[in-house]
Amino acid sequence: MRSTVALVTLFVGIAVAPAQIAVVPSPEATLAENRAAGELAKYLGEMGVNIVPISKAATKIYIGQSRQAARLCPDIDWKRLGNEEVILRTVGDDLVVGGGRPRGSVYAVYRLLDRLGTRWWTPWATSVPKRRGLALPRLNIREKPAFEYREPFWFHVFDPDWAMRNAVNGQTENLDEAHGGGTYYEGFVHTYYPLVPPEKYFATHPEWYSLINGKRTTDNAQLCTTNLEMRRVLLEEVKRRLRANPKAAIVSVSQNDCFNPCQCDVCQALAKAEGSESAPVLALANFVADGIKDEFPKVAVDTLAYQYTRHAPKTLRPRPNVIVRLCSIECDFGVPLTHARNKDFANDVRDWSRLTQRLYVWDYVTNFAHYIQPLPNVGVLGPNLKFFSENGVKGVFEEGDYNSNGGDMAELKAWMMAQLMWSPKASPRKLRDEFLRGYYGKAATAIGKYVDLMDAAAATRPAHIYDGPNAPYLALPILQNAESLWTQAERAAGDAETLRRVKVGHLSIRYVWLRNWAALRREASNSGQPWPLPDSRKAVAEEWLSVAKSAGPRGWSPVSVVNEGSQSVEAFVKAMSVQPPP
Ligand SMILES: [Zn+2]
Known part of the structure; x- marks a missing residue:
């Protein structure tokens, strides 16, 4: 049954006189779409808009996928919309605020509120402009975020309400069903030893681990990624974990947080042939990707291009269900990644991008030895996200101060990044000044x-x-x-x-x-x-x-x-x- 969340007075089109309007969620709305409709009504109310009964509404705002939305927008194939694709369209006196599932219609609500001037600066600071009525131009918008995975990894971003309103979709924000869900990993990073624990296997299978200077070791080391027996054990462990974690869309099969790749003949032959230590690492990720694709067709295998594996291989391609997360840890963050000082990394982005459709970037936006100390990078955030977007990067993890509030300009940086992850074409300077004023x-x-x-x-x-x-x-x-x-x-x-x-x-x-x-x-x-x-x-x-x-x-x-x-x-x-x- 159709429910009316709230009834508001609004100008639609060029404002001449106030029209009576209602917010109408779809009868088949999801939990998250209903919640977003409620938020729309709430914020319109806070703006000072007058509420009238639905029977008097000359204008209705239809939220989500519904019979009415389909009737008003017959050209849209709702079932084929992207999972975060947004539709905002004025039809006659009505407004359709819809999109794909699970998050398109949810984001449509917040994109509309954004157009009306609402800003969620931080979980503790929101601006809602007061207005007599709502002057909206006639809208015909179909858009989706530039990146499929967007996570500005700052402590205060882990508030699911803030994250949802700013279209952040990672996993640490704990976006549950009512918040449209997020991007859930099984394991997150550096999973080689959690997947093949040395304490369980090293005594009987030392050959599964790095050969360093003629000796097998697990001391600050990696796996022997080409060992077939080890690969089969790792694959079974990945499957076991995925069966226990149906929410996971990505499983991490990624190198430990140290160097020491395996020096055995097989690993080194592959690294040498491909011109990079990334090849043996990618070969293992590809093996797991092939092994899970039938049982878990929607799950991708994530592996790192980090430190000794940063350079792309010459010819070895990641499988379509492999995500390569390229890490910028060595870069100079006072200048954009396109600057001559970061030439090597920019080339790595371009090289990987030629090999895969699922390139993610793990970028660094704070000083980890001194979170509070200035890391002057406000001016590079926009150019860097634009560079990623223009070079085919599909996901961005921007690691900031994730342990506590107080990081250098954390509030500004996190908000700017969330906006730029939606649209890297937006003006970073304009966003910056808007935040500072707000x-x-x-x-x-x-x-x-x-x-x-x-x-x-x-x-x-x-x-x-x-x-x-x-x-x-x-x-x-x-x-x-x-x-x-x-x-x-x-x-x-x-x-x-x-x-x-x-x-x-x-x-x-x-x-x-x-x-x-x-x-x-x-x-x-x-x-x-x-x-x-x-x-x-x-x-x-x-x-x-x-x-x-x-x-x-x-x-x-x-x-x-x-x-x-x-x-x-x-x-x-x-x-x-x-x-x-x-
Ligand atoms: Zn090896």
Whole structure:
């Protein structure tokens, strides 16, 4: 039976007079489509739109696949729409907000709300514009996201509501059926030893593991990927795991997080013939892919092109049900991947892209040794996603600070990436400025200058993901400018919540002062430059901790760790509370 979630007043087409409208979910709506329809009604209500009974509705917004949607859009073959494909179409006085399943109609709702100005900056900050009525141009849109897999991997993104509204579809966001589901892996990465455990097999089958300098070993090593007996055991383990995990769309069969590929004659002959250590790794992935395709036709095998396997083989092609995840870990992140400084990696993207239709990228967007410290990469996020999209990349995993809030410009970066993963053609600069205005209010101008300052600093100096607090782009004159801009931003903030957001952003630069205190003080003193902070490092550290631990609105949780090694904020501040000798 048709249900009416809400009735609203809306202008459709060129606004002349308000029309009475209703939000009408499909009678066959899924859980997620119903939920999205409810959200549409809720946000329209928050915008201040008047609600009228359905019998008085001159305009209806039809959500999802239904008889009405089919009647209004007879040219659309609804069953053949992509699983995330969106339809937004004005027909007469009505509006069809539909799409494929499971997430097309869901995303259609949020794309419509986005057009109406709603923004979900973070789980704790949403902007809903107030309006008298809703002026919409006549719509005829059919679109889908540029990437099939989209995961900006930041701590606050793991909120399923935020992820769904921003069209993120990974697995850590826990997108259940009501959120349209996500992309679920069996195993996620570095699965060689979980699949063929050395403690179970090494004693009886040392030949299944890497031959290094004439000895079989499992010490920071890999599998002997060409060993046929090992392959059969691994395949059976993959099948067993997939039978137990029907949600999985991808199974990871990927190298361990170290080097030491097998040096046996068979592995090396293959690597040599193909000109890359990726060949023996890909050969194993292909073997598993062939072995599972009949029983699991919808599951893909994921393997890495990472460190020693980054270069593509000359001729060996991944099977159609293999995903290659190419990792950018060695790159210079202060400049786009198309820059001369990243030429090798850009070539790897192009080479892999020629071999496969299922190329994913594992990209790095934070400093893992110092999450809080600036990694000035805001300006490269857009160009990099555009480069991926233009070179046939189908999925993007952007690994950020995933352990805690507080990562450098985490809120801005995660939001920008989610938008650009939908459409890498969007203007990154426009998105950036929009976020700064929406999230930081009156402090936006100073923070925009700070982002420019840091981006410019990294553009001419190398920037890597394990840089220390003495990285060249964190030189004293740059820090002094940055400190001054954050102080201006705090003064401009106005209300308490904006000030809290600004202070959290300011933690990054303060983190560098604290970590590199002695050297910076010496330099300031020797060069006669002013010292912009109190003389006591302990005082600065304690103020830092009070901001990091401060409470915030619902959806926010205090900063808990400062790096991937999980050093707690308390341990960091304790270490910083000792006054270094002058
Ligand atoms: Zn081998």
